[in-house]
Amino acid sequence: MAKKIRVLMAKPGLDGHDRGVKVIARALRDAGMEVIYTGLRQSPEDIVEAAIQEDVDAIGLSCLSGAHMALFPEVVQLLRKRHASDIVVAGGGIIPEEDIPKLRKAGIKAVFGPGTPLRDIVAFFEKAGSAKGA
Amino acid sequence: MREAVPSRPAAPSVRGLVEDLLAGDKRAAAKLISLIEDDEPEAAEALALVYPHTGRAHYVGFTGAPGVGKSSLIDRLVRDLRSRGKKVGVVAVDPTSPYSGGAVLGDRIRMADTGIDPGVFIRSMATRGHAGGLALATFDAVRVLDAMGMDLVLVETVGAGQSEVEIAGRAHTTVVVEMPFTGDAVQTMKAGILEIGDVYVVNKCDLADPDVLVANLRFQIEERDGWRPPIVRTSALKGSRIDELADAIGRHRAFLESSGRWEARERARARQEILENARRILATRVREGPTGAGFEALVGEVVARKTDPQSAAVRLLAQGAAATKSQDRRTRPSSRPRARKR
Ligand SMILES: Nc1nc2c(ncn2[C@@H]2O[C@H](COP(=O)(O)OP(=O)(O)OP(=O)(O)O)[C@@H](O)[C@H]2O)c(=O)[nH]1
Ligand SMILES: [Mg+2]
Numbered sequence: 001m002a003k004k005i006r007v008l009m010a011k012p013g014l015d016g017h018d019r020g021v022k023v024i025a026r027a028l029r030d031a032g033m034e035v036i037y038t039g040l041r042q043s044p045e046d047i048v049e050a051a052i053q054e055d056v057d058a059i060g061l062s063c064l065s066g067a068h069m070a071l072f073p074e075v076v077q078l079l080r081k082r083h084a085s086d087i088v089v090a091g092g093g094i095i096p097e098e099d100i101p102k103l104r105k106a107g108i109k110a111v112f113g114p115g116t117p118l119r120d121i122v123a124f125f126e127k128a129g130s131a132k133g134a
Numbered sequence: 135m136r137e138a139v140p141s142r143p144a145a146p147s148v149r150g151l152v153e154d155l156l157a158g159d160k161r162a163a164a165k166l167i168s169l170i171e172d173d174e175p176e177a178a179e180a181l182a183l184v185y186p187h188t189g190r191a192h193y194v195g196f197t198g199a200p201g202v203g204k205s206s207l208i209d210r211l212v213r214d215l216r217s218r219g220k221k222v223g224v225v226a227v228d229p230t231s232p233y234s235g236g237a238v239l240g241d242r243i244r245m246a247d248t249g250i251d252p253g254v255f256i257r258s259m260a261t262r263g264h265a266g267g268l269a270l271a272t273f274d275a276v277r278v279l280d281a282m283g284m285d286l287v288l289v290e291t292v293g294a295g296q297s298e299v300e301i302a303g304r305a306h307t308t309v310v311v312e313m314p315f316t317g318d319a320v321q322t323m324k325a326g327i328l329e330i331g332d333v334y335v336v337n338k339c340d341l342a343d344p345d346v347l348v349a350n351l352r353f354q355i356e357e358r359d360g361w362r363p364p365i366v367r368t369s370a371l372k373g374s375r376i377d378e379l380a381d382a383i384g385r386h387r388a389f390l391e392s393s394g395r396w397e398a399r400e401r402a403r404a405r406q407e408i409l410e411n412a413r414r415i416l417a418t419r420v421r422e423g424p425t426g427a428g429f430e431a432l433v434g435e436v437v438a439r440k441t442d443p444q445s446a447a448v449r450l451l452a453q454g455a456a457a458t459k460s461q462d463r464r465t466r467p468s469s470r471p472r473a474r475k476r
Contacts, residue, residue, distance in 0.1 A: 029236035055161075
């Protein structure tokens with residue numbers, strides 16, 4: 001059995017909109033990846049714990065509530081604490097342009113705004129997964 | 135937008151991973167499950183190192199139609215078992231898309247923050263083309279969690295599909311989940327479902343009156359080998375009668391042990407697994423084609439009519455034991471050319 005790319009899709013924060021995240025989950029599935037979807041309102045601790053147990057290559061975080069500046073970096077830090085920094089973290093949602101460099105600096109490997117084409121997102125996770133497996 | 139992904143830390147040895155597993159390390163458990171699931175070259179070594187530490191945990195399978203509430207029940211049950219001081223592993227299987235080979239694994243949604251408990255480990259698994267409601271590696275993962283020290287390992291099968299029989303053959307206790315409004319006419323139940331359950335659950339009792347279904351089930355379910363499968367009416371949503379379910383599962387284990395069935399099952403399972411492995415190793419050997427002088431000599435003999443193909447095959451298998459050891463890895467040929475080393 002070939003190694004499959006595994007991605008955890010999670011929604012930290014309090015907003016209840018998961019349409020976007022589900023569209024991305026399906027796109028990743030259609031590209032042959034295994035997507036673990038953990039549902040709404042997950043704490044960074046829940047997300048990191050799930051990512052470790054599921055042994056994913058990458059985490060996709062979606063946040064529309066505006067709390068991304070607190071939540072995304074916290075996920076990166078918790079991964080570091082658990083010696084799991086090899087898990088790649090990407091984020092998306094409604095994220096102001098000026099926040100992007102700060103998030104990148106905090107260890108978020110890619111930030112996808114609302115208009116990002118799905119194929120770019122798919123390509124990112126494919127690359128993240130293959131780089132890890134290599 | 136993108137940048138190079140940092141390279142992975144050096145892969146720890148399988149032996150190291152197993153040591154960490156035995157110490158209860160979740161990341162080691164997760165890594166071991168992956169390398170077995172991906173059938174990496176180290177998979178056989180991992181399984182061999184894990185095996186001696188298994189045999190304590192109670193394996194409980196959950197089957198039932200999609201949406202009947204298996205994940206929700208498991209979530210509640212895990213919490214109940216934790217309150218009794220039990221450590222619990224969960225392996226939840228969802229189907230792989232036959233078109234893309236990918237999967238969306240959603241069982242974890244119902245187990246929201248349960249996995250963060252140090253005494254709980256939850257793993258989602260895609261079928262990867264395996265039929266029968268389980269993945270090929272499902273019970274290997276179960277064993278990893280057993281070795282980790284879990285008291286129970288709960289397995290959620292893919293709801294859909296014809297064959298729930300596989301889970302019944304693998305788990306110590308099989309829990310069949312139904313719900314009132316769809317299954318009132320028990321004739322409509324999938325064939326076989328009445329034979330495989332050790333415990334029956336009628337879930338979603340908050341939504342409809344379960345009496346008709348329960349009466350029907352009670353009428354049709356027969357005592358098997360001295361065990362009469364109990365029927366538990368639950369609401370996973372409300373959390374009602376989950377303790378009854380936990381008690382029923384515990385009673386079934388006690389029954390298996392006191393009746394000698396636990397041990398009998400162990401022997402049956404060992405027998406079956408040895409044969410399965412032998413079959414697979416032989417199939418791989420034959421499929422990948424033996425090579426070497428010995429085989430070529432046999433080919434020559436058959437061509438020259440000095441021996442017949444059947445006798446040559448018998449000799450090939452006899453000599454193969456020594457000659458083709460490198461092919462005896464656990465590996466099944468991959469359908470995709472993307473296999474990579476981790
Ligand atoms: N009213 C009610 N709803 C329930 C109950 N148990 C589960 N549900 C709901 O039923 C839906 C499906 O529940 P799951 O636990 O995901 O069911 P499942 O059997 O694991 O589903 P699959 O894994 O897709 O086969 C969810 O919306 C649950 O909230 C219950 O006891 N009562
Ligand atoms: Mg489920």
